[in-house]
Structure formats: structure tokens, C-alpha cells
Amino acid sequence: MFWPILLTLSEIQSINSRRYFRAVKRLFWRIVGLAFCITVLAILISFTLEKKYTAKASLLLEPPTPLTLSTEAKETEPEPKDLTKNGAMKIKKRDISGESYLDFLNTQYQVLASRPLAERVVKRMKLDQNPYFDISKFNDNQGLVLRIINDIRALLRTALPFLPAQTTPKLSDEQMSKRLIQFATDRLLASIKVVPVENSHVLTLEVETPDPSLSHRIANNYLQTYINDDLRIKKRMGEKTLAFMQERLTGLSANLEESELALLEFYDKQQLGTKNGSIDLGINTSDPVGAKFQLSPQLVQQMRSLQREVEINQHLYKVHLSELKSMERLYLLQPWYARILERASQPESASSPNQVLIVLVSFVLSALLGIFLACLNEWLNSVIRSVEDAEYKLSQRCLGALPYDDELHAGRSVSDMLKHDTKAPGGQFFANSLVDLSEGLYSLLSTKNTACIQVTSTLPKEGVSTVSIVLAFLCGQRAKVLLVDANLRERSLAKVLRLPKHQAGVVDILCGTHSVEECLVKNEKLGIQILSAGSPTPKPESLLKSEAMEGLIEKVRDAFDYIFIDSPAMHSYDDSIALARLCDSTIYVVKADGTHYELIQSMQYKLKESGNRIEGTILNQARFAQNESENDSD
CATH class of the missing domain: 3.40.50.300 (P-loop containing nucleotide triphosphate hydrolases)
Known part of the structure; x- marks a missing residue:
């Protein structure tokens, strides 16, 4: 009579598992009936759902070779100690790999799913006038739900008169237009999905709407807008860079002219001439003991300082002019890093609702629900x-x-x-x-x-x-x-x-x-x-x-x-x-x-x-x- 006291933990767990297994077995046909009823209900509901079509377009991303500007002077040219800020600008190319490339892909992924891009697509395609993206048509489709909510609100306000009255402000035409675009943008973002293809440079854009023609048009226009935006941004950046270089070159040209004029004024003042293209300093080089200068050392030093300033300005001007021409060629010849790999075609069959998946999922989940309820009933049951x-x-x-x-x-x-x-x-x-x-x-x-x-x-x-x-x-x-x-x-x-x-x-x-x-x-x-x-x-x-x-x-x-x-x-x-x-x-x-x-x-x-x-x-x-x-x- 003391045998239950001698049960081991494994035996007790075995008894518990058998207990619940028998409960499920006893209610097996009820569980099957529950799963069948819920599955039939899910099928009937799936017929009432709106059919949607998914269009897919692929985008190939090739990371660009970035250009970097440096202020390092050439090793062959001496660098004056007082002109470190006016050093020659060098253009270098830097390769992207590893984590930098992943960061680039993640950035483009976020750009594709960004709200500004979606808003530009809405404005370009005038989607705010489309019935699927129109807020008034959306409210009409959701009329039953909204009516129930409004009725409940009215009932609460009638039963609770102390609640503050809700007033809807009247919107101007501009505000209404912004609201329509904002709603259409929200609907568009909810309808798109950006999926990166594993182990590749390809991103897939999926657009799902009730109209198959609209889905494939949005997909193609979306990627085209993304590429156009990229080109516009690249052009704007190039123009800003070239304008900066041009402005810098203009400043260097003015500095060069100013230094040359100062040198010529010095020549005219000291009445110096040139021989074979060089300046005559009035030095007697035939004196074996020492040279005798017609100019004082102070004037010679001043002249050499002016000559050096002319030479440096000439050098900076030539370097910047050469780099400006190189940068113009680079920006003109640099390839695009994003292009449409495969354009979307009009889908022929609806992607949702997937009735086969609905049947399988509803049957499995309802069967699991039935098993859970049977085990819960057994656990809560207090009879033998x-x-x-x-x-x-x-x-x-x-x-x-x-x-x-x-x-x-x-x-x-x-x-x-x-x-x-x-x-x-x-x-x-x-x-x-x-x-x-x-x-x-x-x-x-x-x-x-x-x-x-x-x-x-x-x-x-x-x-x-x-x-x-x-x-x-x-x-x-x-x-x-x-x-x-x-x-x-x-x-x-x-x-x-x-x-x-x-x-x-x-x-x-x-x-x-x-x-x-x-x-x-x-x-x-x-x-x-x-x-x-x-x-x-x-x-x-x-x-x-x-x-x-x-x-x-x-x-x-x-x-x-x-x-x-x-x-x-x-x-x-x-x-x-x-x-x-x-x-x-x-x-x-x-x-x-x-x-x-x-x-x-x-x-x-x-x-x-x-x-x-x-x-x-x-x-x-x-x-x-x-x-x-x-x-x-x-």
C-alpha cells in the first residue's frame, strides 16, 4: 500500500505524460472537429480578403571608388615652412572592402526604404490620386470598422458628458494636400519590401498592391527614382567640388599676378635688366678674391624673397590647374554604382492571400490549440x-x-x-x-x-x-x-x-x-x-x-x-x-x-x-x- 511513496521522479513524470496523452487521446475527435471548423472558417475568411499582386525588381549595387583630397606636397618640390596651409592638393583613390562595403550596402538599403524617396515616388506618379493610396477611399473601405468605433465613441461621450468635446480642425487646401501625400507615402512604405540577396551585390524590391499593373509600375519607377536621385546628388557634389577648386584656382591666379607685379616693380625701381632671360644682379664674377655687388645684401635678399614667392605661386597654380582638369575628367567618366539589373514585369497571379498556407497554418494552429485546451482541461480538472x-x-x-x-x-x-x-x-x-x-x-x-x-x-x-x-x-x-x-x-x-x-x-x-x-x-x-x-x-x-x-x-x-x-x-x-x-x-x-x-x-x-x-x-x-x-x- 506504500508503493506510490517509492515512485522515482522519472516515473512520476511518466505518469504525468501518460495522463495528458490519454486526455488528448480521449478528446481526439473533438480536437479534430475544432481544427476542422476553424480551418473552414479561415478558408471562408480568406475568400473575403482582398487579392494582392507582388512585382519584383532587382537593383545591382557596385561600390564607387571614393576620391580623397590631401594637402601633401610633392617630395621632389621643397616645401616652404611658412606655406603649410597652401600645400598642393592631391587626389587619391581608396578602395572599399570588408566592413566599409557592408556599411555601404546597409546605407543603400536604408536609403531605398527611406521616407523621402517614397514621397518623391508618390509625387512623381501622383499616387495620392490613386484609389488604393487615397485616404478618402481607404476610409470608405474601412467604413464598417470606423462606424463601429465612432458609434462606441459617441456612446461613451453620451454616457460620460464630462469628457471634453472632440473638434476636428478645418484644414486648408495646402494642409489637405500634405495630408494626402503623407497618407499615400505611409501606404507606399507599407506596400514595399527591400530584400538583400545573400552573398551578392543585389537588392530586390517587392511591391504589393491590389492592381498588378500598378505594382510593376511602382517597382520600376521606385528604382528609377532612386538612381535619378543618386545621379542628381552626385552631380551636385561634383559641381560644388569643382566650384571650390575653381574658386581656389582663381585665388591662386590673383596671388600669382600680385607677386609678379611686386617683382617687376622691384626690377624697375632698382633699374635691373635681364641677360638671356635671367636677371642681371650687377655681380663682378671675374674678381678672384671675392665678388663685388652693385646691390646691397638687403636688396638682394628682398629680391630673392620676391622671386621665391613668384615661383611658389606659379607652382601652386600649375598643380591646382592640373588637379582641376583631372577631377573634371574623373567626375565625367566615373561609372554609376547603381543600375537596374532586372525590371519588374506585371504579375499574373495573386501573391496573397495564400489559401494553401492559410489552410495548413490554421489547421496546425487550431490542432495545437485543441491539444493545449485538452491538456489545460486535464490540469484544471479535479475529478477522476x-x-x-x-x-x-x-x-x-x-x-x-x-x-x-x-x-x-x-x-x-x-x-x-x-x-x-x-x-x-x-x-x-x-x-x-x-x-x-x-x-x-x-x-x-x-x-x-x-x-x-x-x-x-x-x-x-x-x-x-x-x-x-x-x-x-x-x-x-x-x-x-x-x-x-x-x-x-x-x-x-x-x-x-x-x-x-x-x-x-x-x-x-x-x-x-x-x-x-x-x-x-x-x-x-x-x-x-x-x-x-x-x-x-x-x-x-x-x-x-x-x-x-x-x-x-x-x-x-x-x-x-x-x-x-x-x-x-x-x-x-x-x-x-x-x-x-x-x-x-x-x-x-x-x-x-x-x-x-x-x-x-x-x-x-x-x-x-x-x-x-x-x-x-x-x-x-x-x-x-x-x-x-x-x-x-x-
């Missing part, structure tokens, strides 16, 4: 439904289960039910249940010193009398068995076995009006003897607690191998507590899907407090599939 339930929730050994029998509830007697043909519908199924129950019962009787067994339950109408008859019938095949009806209030055993109402029984014996032998009834079909409740009595509890009842049990113990006592429900009366003291053990009957398991536990604890032991439980009126019972019996 299966043998595993009884053992897990009550921590009691379950001897077996008796199925719900429609013929018995239709008025057929228990004796006929136990002897019915196994080839009849449900016959083999019921026979298998009896085999399982008999194995559990014989195992109990062979290991326990049990001769007098009480059969009781928590509440009335749980089938105690039926189970008592079945147990007596099973034991009666091998031993001499007496079945006693101790339910003196309802006398249910006589009703089930259809005994005469005037049949004497326990009450008559305890009152001394009849002997035991006069009250015994032999049932040939079941192979057992029966002692009914007998005449009605106003004090059943006092009779069951009397010494005469104790003497009756002791007397029949000597005459029979096994005695089964049909007792009243525990929750209704204390009769079962009085009988428990006279019996060796108790078999507890639990009606499937009937009684809260915590109430059963409290009644069992009350029974144990009286000194009686519960040898096991029997699940009655269980509803489970026939193949499940057959598998369990195997």
Missing part, C-alpha cells in the same frame, strides 16, 4: 477520469475500471450484463475490463488476510451496489461468497438485483424476527448468496452499531469464504464508519468524472482514522475507447 488519475491523485492502488454500460442504464439487470455474449457489440470490451478487475482482486485476496470486505464510495449514485455485485460474482467463480446489503436507508441492492420488496434481510435478523438461513437468497446466475437489507427501519445507524450486527458478521464469516458488504456513501452518513470496524478492509468506488478528488481524499482519511485500511479503488462508469482498454489488458 482514468486509472492513472486515481492512482496519481488519490495515491491509492486502482484494482481496475468498469466501463459505462448503456444496456445497464437502459434497465437491463446486472446478472444479465455479467453473462452477456462477448461477441455482442461491446461484449469483448466489457469482458476485458472484468479480466483486469479480477486479476487485481485475486492479487489482493491472495496477499492479504481478507475475508470481509466493505465496498463504499464518497457520494450516492456512484455505483457501489453494481461494483459489489461484480466483485462478488468474480470471487464466486472460485469460492463461496456472500453479498450483504448494509445500505439500510436506500436498500439499493434489492433494486439492482430486482429482489421482492418484502424480502427479509439484515434488519429482520437484527430485530430477531428472522434467522440468517431464512433471509439468504441464492442467485444461480451469479453463483453467490445474497443477504438483502430487509424491512425499512427508522434507526439504521443504531442497528449497524449494535452488538447484534457484530454477531451477524461473525456468524456469516464461518459459513462463507468471502463477504462483500454494500455500504452507504461516506459523505452522507456515518454508517460506513460503523461497518468499517467490523470488516477487514475496504474497497473504495470512484465514479469517473463524478466527484472532486479532494473530497474523496478527505473521506478516505476519515475512514483510515477509524482503523480500517483501504486496499484499493475501483473506477466505475469510465468512458474510454475500446481499443484503449484492450491495449491496457495486453
